[in-house]
Amino acid sequence: GAGVSQSPSNKVTEKGKDVELRCDPISGHTALYWYRQSLGQGLEFLIYFQGNSAPDKSGLPSDRFSAERTGGSVSTLTIQRTQQEDSAVYLCASSLRPPNSPLHFGNGTRLTVT
């Protein structure tokens, strides 16, 4: 079956521009996560969705970051006025029922801010 799909796989943008990253989770997975992986760092939690609601946005680094999920499926992570420190790999994961069901990760979007 199809796994978690993320697009684009690579994104290069100029400092100050807005970017949108998309995640298509596995069908039927109600839980969806966004993580950020910077060079030499682990996976940094950004946000968790259960269905369309986000009970935990505690990891979003600043108000330039926002995310939404519609129809209990597709999620979009938006970064406004990008900064060079936003350069990282953004990973999306979905799960049927955490923690009993494992996380299924996408391949990530590599964001480079120049």
Next chain:
Amino acid sequence: AQSVSQHNHHVILSEAASLELGCNYSYGGTVNLFWYVQYPGQHLQLLLKYFSGDPLVKGIKGFEAEFIKSKFSFNLRKPSVQWSDTAEYFCAGLSGTYKYIFGTGTRLKVLA
């Protein structure tokens, strides 16, 4: 787990050598621990998990991990590594009921 730390950032082994990757967690209530692996060019996938019961957990591809409560550790082991085990390995713990906290990862390179 409130935090997870991995001691080894880079490990290089020859084929057939034994592997042990360290992972420590800070206590935060119920302990749920995981190891995830990312092979080159692939997405992260679950290797094994510990929730309760037998502290020695067996996972895929011959990997195992031992939960030692007194040491706050959950080290990953494999008796004999193969070239195909070259990957990045992440230890993770669960904070609450849904939030996964990941370590910084260990890059393993196995020389043929």
